[in-house]
Amino acid sequence: MTDMKARTKKFTIDCALFCAKIPNSREFNAYVNQLIRCSSSVGANYRASQRAKSTADFINKLKIVEEEADESNFFLEILLEINKRQDLKIEIEKLLKEGNEILAIIVASIKTARNNQINKT
Template identity: 50%
Template sequence: MDAEELKTRTKQFAIDVGRLSELLPETHVNIAYKRQIIRSSSSTCANYRASRRAKSDADHLNKLKIVEEELDESLFFLELLTAFNPVFKERIDVFIKRERFYSGSL
């Protein structure tokens, strides 16, 4: 996968997470976790874009590590949302599989 495709996919991940969050019920737990996952998924995309403008190889690698951390955080909140919304398990599992794919592509 080339850099442009990964840029597109990380952006789509953030968009898809936002759309998923709109479908989940407005419970206290969901509200808190949805805020977190929206931040981490959009941060994944923003930091990947920043990595492409890195000033050195070391800077690029450091920025990619941040992307990896944000993806892992997104995975964590997807798992929590699944625990509190088992009815959405199949839909959320699609995101979990996709997130693992992205992290393996960095």
């Protein structure tokens, strides 16, 4: 399996490259800007989690990744519904699949970290 640091960075880049293909128009701009913001936060906050000062800090940073990945998926779903181009729909579906996989891994990591934290005490 790909290293999560590289995988979340790739997700950020793939979302940015996708957003560059979306028409620059009033109805898309807000969603594109939000997707760029939250998808970049996925990669940045996962990276920050790897430098956490404690288990609690690690969990806290992963919770941010969880929220931002879920938000990325939300904006991808909106773009999937309002976009008319079939080629972009295929790309959105791939990004959604990756976003959901990242989200599932992060949720599992949070559960594991919490269980490990409880078992230490």
